[in-house]
Amino acid sequence: MxxxxxxxxxxxxxxxxxxxxxLHDVAARAGVSKxxxxxxxxxxxxxxxxxxxxxxxxxxELGYRPNRTASSLVRQRTHTIGVHILDLHNPVFAEIxxxxxxxxxxxxxxxxxxxxxxxxxxxxxxxxxxxxSRVEGLILIAHRLSDADLALIAAExxxxxxxWRTDGIAGLDSVAGDDLAxxxxxxxxxxALGHARIAHVSGGDNRIARERRTxxxxxxxxxxxxxxVVDGAFTEQGGYAGAxxxxxxxxxxxxxxxxxxxxxALAALRARGLRTPDDVSVVGYDGMRLLDSLDLTTIAQPLxxxxxxxxxxxxxxxxxxxxxxxxxxxxTRLVARGSSGLSLGPR
Amino acid sequence: MxxxxxxxxxxxxxxxxxxxxxLHDVAARAGVSKxxxxxxxxxxxxxxxxxxxxxxxxxxELGYRPNRTASSLVRQRTHTIGVHILDLHNPVFAEIxxxxxxxxxxxxxxxxxxxxxxxxxxxxxxxxxxxxSRVEGLILIAHRLSDADLALIAAExxxxxxxWRTDGIAGLDSVAGDDLAxxxxxxxxxxALGHARIAHVSGGDNRIARERRTxxxxxxxxxxxxxxVVDGAFTEQGGYAGAxxxxxxxxxxxxxxxxxxxxxALAALRARGLRTPDDVSVVGYDGMRLLDSLDLTTIAQPLxxxxxxxxxxxxxxxxxxxxxxxxxxxxTRLVARGSSGLSLGPR
DNA sequence: ACCAGGCGTTGGAACGTTCCAATTCCCAGG
DNA sequence: CCTGGGAATTGGAACGTTCCAACGCCTGGT
Numbered sequence: 001m002x003x004x005x006x007x008x009x010x011x012x013x014x015x016x017x018x019x020x021x022x023l024h025d026v027a028a029r030a031g032v033s034k035x036x037x038x039x040x041x042x043x044x045x046x047x048x049x050x051x052x053x054x055x056x057x058x059x060x061e062l063g064y065r066p067n068r069t070a071s072s073l074v075r076q077r078t079h080t081i082g083v084h085i086l087d088l089h090n091p092v093f094a095e096i097x098x099x100x101x102x103x104x105x106x107x108x109x110x111x112x113x114x115x116x117x118x119x120x121x122x123x124x125x126x127x128x129x130x131x132x133s134r135v136e137g138l139i140l141i142a143h144r145l146s147d148a149d150l151a152l153i154a155a156e157x158x159x160x161x162x163x164w165r166t167d168g169i170a171g172l173d174s175v176a177g178d179d180l181a182x183x184x185x186x187x188x189x190x191x192a193l194g195h196a197r198i199a200h201v202s203g204g205d206n207r208i209a210r211e212r213r214t215x216x217x218x219x220x221x222x223x224x225x226x227x228x229v230v231d232g233a234f235t236e237q238g239g240y241a242g243a244x245x246x247x248x249x250x251x252x253x254x255x256x257x258x259x260x261x262x263x264x265a266l267a268a269l270r271a272r273g274l275r276t277p278d279d280v281s282v283v284g285y286d287g288m289r290l291l292d293s294l295d296l297t298t299i300a301q302p303l304x305x306x307x308x309x310x311x312x313x314x315x316x317x318x319x320x321x322x323x324x325x326x327x328x329x330x331x332t333r334l335v336a337r338g339s340s341g342l343s344l345g346p347r
Numbered sequence: 348m349x350x351x352x353x354x355x356x357x358x359x360x361x362x363x364x365x366x367x368x369x370l371h372d373v374a375a376r377a378g379v380s381k382x383x384x385x386x387x388x389x390x391x392x393x394x395x396x397x398x399x400x401x402x403x404x405x406x407x408e409l410g411y412r413p414n415r416t417a418s419s420l421v422r423q424r425t426h427t428i429g430v431h432i433l434d435l436h437n438p439v440f441a442e443i444x445x446x447x448x449x450x451x452x453x454x455x456x457x458x459x460x461x462x463x464x465x466x467x468x469x470x471x472x473x474x475x476x477x478x479x480s481r482v483e484g485l486i487l488i489a490h491r492l493s494d495a496d497l498a499l500i501a502a503e504x505x506x507x508x509x510x511w512r513t514d515g516i517a518g519l520d521s522v523a524g525d526d527l528a529x530x531x532x533x534x535x536x537x538x539a540l541g542h543a544r545i546a547h548v549s550g551g552d553n554r555i556a557r558e559r560r561t562x563x564x565x566x567x568x569x570x571x572x573x574x575x576v577v578d579g580a581f582t583e584q585g586g587y588a589g590a591x592x593x594x595x596x597x598x599x600x601x602x603x604x605x606x607x608x609x610x611x612a613l614a615a616l617r618a619r620g621l622r623t624p625d626d627v628s629v630v631g632y633d634g635m636r637l638l639d640s641l642d643l644t645t646i647a648q649p650l651x652x653x654x655x656x657x658x659x660x661x662x663x664x665x666x667x668x669x670x671x672x673x674x675x676x677x678x679t680r681l682v683a684r685g686s687s688g689l690s691l692g693p694r
Numbered sequence: 695a696c697c698a699g700g701c702g703t704t705g706g707a708a709c710g711t712t713c714c715a716a717t718t719c720c721c722a723g724g
Numbered sequence: 725c726c727t728g729g730g731a732a733t734t735g736g737a738a739c740g741t742t743c744c745a746a747c748g749c750c751t752g753g754t
Contacts, residue, residue, distance in 0.1 A: 022710055033734050038712060048732060065503070068479045069425065070710035072416045073739045080459075080480075088445040089636065091438045098435040101462050110476055112427075113460040115448050129457055132415045133427075156412070236640045267640040289436065293583045293614040294641070369740055380704050385742060395702060417740035420709045 021062040030058035041066065072134070080110045081314060082130030082157075084123065086142035088115055090234070090260055092286045092303060096141050096162055099307020107315050109136070120144045131156055137314040141307075144206075158317040160310040164207055165327050173313045173325055175306050177332035179208060182299040183215025185334045186255045186283040189297070191223055193340060195253040195281060198225065201232035201242030201265060203257030209234065212285060216255050232261055239264030243282075247272065252280055253340070259284040259291055259298055266296065266339065277341030287335065295338035302330055368409040377405035388413065419481070427457045428661060429477030429504070431470065433489035435462055437581070437607055439633045439650060443488050443509055446654020454662050456483070467491045478503055484661040488654075491553075505664040507657040511554055512674050520660045520672055522653050524679035526555060529646040530562025532681045533602040533630040536644070538570055540687060542600040542628060545572065548579035548589030548612060550604030556581065559632060563602050579608055586611030590629075594619065599627055600687070606631040606638055606645055613643065613686065624688030634682065642685035649677050 027034040032051055040047045040055040047055075058064075072078045081104055085093050097113075104111055112130055116123030123144055130138060131153070138159040145153070147169065153159055154172040166174040183200075190198050200216040203209030213229060220227040228249060232242030239261025246254055247269070256262035262284030266276060274280050284291060287300025309328050317323065374381040379398055387394045387402040394402075405411075419425045428451055432440050444460075451458055459477055463470030470491055477485065484505040492500070494516065500506055501519040513521040530547075537545050547563040550556030560576060567574040575596060579589030586608025593601055594616070603609040609631030613623060621627050631638060634647025656675050664670065 024710080034711085035713080035734055035736095036732085039733090042712090046732065051732080066479055067420075067481060067710050069416050069419045069481055070739090071712075073414075073420055073710080073741085074712045076739075078416065083460075088441050088448065091441065091637075094435050094438065094441045098462070101435065101460075105473075110480070111460055113430075113448075113458055115445070126452075132413055133457070134414060134416055156410075236637070240640070263637065263640045267642065270642065290438075290583070290610065290637070293587070293610045295614065295617065371740080381741085382704055382706095382743080383702080386703090389742090393702065398702080414740050417709090418742075420711085420740080421742045423709075 020067075021064045022067070023064075025062055026055065026058045026064050029062060030054040078134050078136055079108060080112055080133065080135050081137045081139060081311075082112045082114070082127070082133070082135035084127060084130070084138070084140045084143060085113065085115050086118055086144070090258075091288045091290060092259065093141050095288060095303040096307040096310075099304035099309075100139055100141070100162075100311050101307070102304070103308040103311025104314075107311070116144070118144055120146075120149075124149060127153060137318055139307075139310050139314060142208075158314055158321060160314045160317075162306055162310050164211070165329075167325065167327065169325065171317070171321065171325075173310075173317060173327065175310045175313065175328045175330065177301040177306075177330050179211035179332075180215035180218070182285060182301075182332040183212045183255065184219040185332065186285070186299050187216055187219035187223070189334050189336065189340065190253040190255070190281060190283065191225075193253075193281065196225060197228070197251050198253040198255060199228040199230055199246035199249065199251035201239055201246060201254055201256045201261060202229055203261065204231075204233045204238065206234075209257055212257055232257055234258050234261060236260055236264030236267070239266075240268040243268035243280075244272070247274060247280060254280060254282045256282060256284050259286040259288045259296070262291075262296055262298070262339075263294065266294075276339050281340040283334075283340055291335075291337070297337045297340035298335050299332055300335045301332050306330055367414075368411045369414070370411075372409055373402065373405045373411050376409060377401040425481050425483055426455060427459055427480065427482050428484045428486060428658075429459045429461070429474070429480070429482035431474055431477070431485070431487045431490060432460065432462050433465055433491070437605075438635045438637060439606065440488050442635060442650040443654040443657075446651035446656075447486055447488070447509075447658050448654070449651070450655040450658025451661075454658070463491070465491055467493075467496075471496060474500060484665055486657050486661060489555075505661055505668060507661045507664075509653055509657050511558070512676075514672065514674065516672065518664070518668065518672075520657075520664060520674065522657045522660065522675045522677065524648040524653075524677050526558035526679075527562040527565070529632065529648075529679040530559045530602065531566040532679065533632070533646050534563055534566035534570070536681050536683065536687060537600040537602070537628060537630065538572075540600075540628065543572060544575070544598050545600040545602060546575040546577055546593035546596065546598035548586055548593060548601055548603045548608060549576055550608065551578075551580045551585065553581075556604055559604055579604055581605050581608060583607055583611030583614070586613075587615040590615035590627075591619070594621065594627060601627060601629045603629060603631050606633040606635045606643070609638075609643055609645070609686075610641065613641070623686050628687040630681075630687055638682075638684070644684045644687040645682050646679055647682045648679050653677055 023034040023037050027037045037055050040052050087093055114126035116126050138157050140161045142163040151169050154169050159172045161174040164176045202213050217227040230242045230245040232238040239256055243265035254265055256265050262282055265282055269276055269280055276282055284296050284298040287298050291298050370381040370384050374384045384402050387399050434440055459482055461473035463473050487508045489510040498516045501516050506519045508521040511523045549560050564574040577589045577592040579585040586603055590612035601612055603612050609629055612629055616623055616627055623629055631643050631645040634645050638645050
């Protein structure tokens with residue numbers, strides 16, 4: 001028993017005043033130097049068993065908790081990676097995030113999470129914050145940044161973009177499916193079921209939406225069919241409105257830009273008294289888990305795997321910062337469920 | 348122009364070697380002391396305009412980026428709060444997280460996010476990690492910790508538990524709806540629609556599930572009806588299996604433990620060729636956004652608001668660590684949609 | 695001509711670690 | 725009895741900030 005004025009276990013209140021015990025305090029109580037405490041706590045084998053015991057006991061009694069900020073400062077490593085997520089509302093991103101979490105935890109990293117609410121300005125400031133916190137890498141689960149901004153960011157920290165291919169930026173890797181091919185899968189599937197009036201409910205004006213739309217258009221043309229694109233968005237509301245417009249134009253099948261919008265489309269059809277798939281077939285895109293229960297056909301991507309792959313890629317780049325950029329393409333496949341079925345022919 | 352050996356803007360590669368510029372470097376280039384640079388960067392008004400300009404220019408040219416870890420160390424503030432989320436797969440938690448993010452960002456905080464995958468051991472180690480990172484507060488979006496663990500944690504950092512009321516632990520506040528009353532709302536609604544054979548698909552063996560179950564049972568008994576509880580879980584699979592068991596027992600209406608399970612229940616009914624609400628009515632619990640499109644009746648909680656409320660509570664407690672514990676109860680209401688309707692009477 | 699006082703600026707200590715170089719201690723070998 | 729050397733331990737510098745006390749300088753009042 002030493003130093004009556006050092007705080008002791010559990011006693012300090014959460015808030016003001018009472019300083020948390022440091023290495024010094026533990027050292028004083030154990031009767032050794034702070035260096036030895038540091039060594040012991042790191043599990044070094046050059047600490048005498050007797051000292052180790054005394055140190056552990058002291059640390060325990062004081063409720064000592066190492067200070068990572070101090071440690072980070074001197075080691076020049078934070079063991080933290082920054083994650084930016086475009087939109088927490090979309091379960092798809094949450095599923096990717098889940099994979100990311102699992103992947104980085106496996107490597108002993110924590111995640112600092114930010115959202116930009118799809119606003120490039122907020123996105124930039126939030127990412128700046130991550131950079132100031134000296135994250136060792138960055139994973140962007142979709143973003144709205146320009147290539148120039150992206151290059152600046154990637155120059156400061158290894159970065160992985162999930163959701164679309166990004167080439168030609170040093171220090172940056174990407175993970176994505178092939179949206180062109182995926183959209184074609186949907187079209188082929190519906191044609192095989194006998195549909196001809198297949199419409200596309202678009203995802204708005206952004207990179208992924210354009211890609212999927214193009215894939216749809218090309219596939220239609222290749223089959224000698226007339227593309228029909230109606231405006232939508234990557235939201236339930238977007239899918240709802242788009243589906244209405246599409247059936248108004250006489251479509252018997254819908255290739256919807258993403259799953260969320262497909263759920264909205266289904267609601268629109270239901271509201272109109274149209275049955276799925278008897279009257280109108282629907283195919284979504286992304287492959288979120290929930291769709292299984294909703295019996296919705298979709299172009300599925302291995303979401304959690306994408307997150308894990310991004311984590312792996314990032315770890316590799318942290319280890320080898322100068323290696324060339326890598327794009328990891330995940331496979332996209334059609335998961336046929338009840339929302340797509342035999343067409344009853346043009347009405 | 349000074350110091351030819353200092354790194355210059357954009358030039359340093361992301362990885363090895365090249366040291367990032369520090370206050371010293373900026374100071375050297377601007378021809379002033381590091382103290383003045385620090386002052387200028389903090390926007391102090393006691394820096395001469397000429398110096399300020401020179402400093403800003405130098406910082407810019409060097410691509411200077413303040414180091415938050417160093418700053419945190421000396422200021423004893425990290426401006427970071429730790430968030431633990433039980434399960435990223437459940438959109439409900441994501442919606443709460445979204446509110447949390449918004450709430451803390453408004454106060455200039457970042458979030459360090461971890462998941463424990465519903466395993467108390469992982470949960471503890473992940474939260475330990477947060478504590479070591481010296482987060483200034485903790486928000487637990489559901490957890491599996493014991494009260495003892497919780498008390499230990501709350502003694503180290505202000506903590507808010509979302510999802511159920513937690514009393515009697517110093518330094519800890521909570522935000523939740525009234526599950527007892529909520530379950531009663533569901534029962535009342537179904538009885539008003541003429542149902543009598545109302546079953547409850549439970550959420551398994553955990554605190555919330557028990558609460559909702561008890562609410563259901565009491566409401567049934569108060570109405571002179573016989574409770575019928577079938578085992579389920581807070582997952583689609585749980586709801587699916589539970590719904591099968593319930594209809595086998597002749598139920599015409601289902602109060603399902605949460606929305607995810609309700610979606611599963613709907614799938615089970617569909618698979619059996621039962622129509623909703625004509626054959627069987629279904630009521631979920633939680634109020635996730637998606638349900639609107641799915642036309643599923645639910646006992647709704649203001650999820651994002653709960654997240655924001657937790658953030659506010661945490662900010663208050665950080666400001667006043669010693670104030671008494673607060674429980675913020677949010678209101679729970681029935682949102683009637685198509686999945687619940689008039690009963691056709693007992694079959 | 696001198697001094698008070700404000701403004702702008704500066705050096706240095708501190709934050710809590712890690713890690714290197716140096717020191718002490720002890721024992722075996724000569 | 726001395727010495728060499730390994731094991732155990734230690735002091736101190738460093739990491740990049742913040743902030744305090746103190747400094748020099750200029751201006752204006754007397």
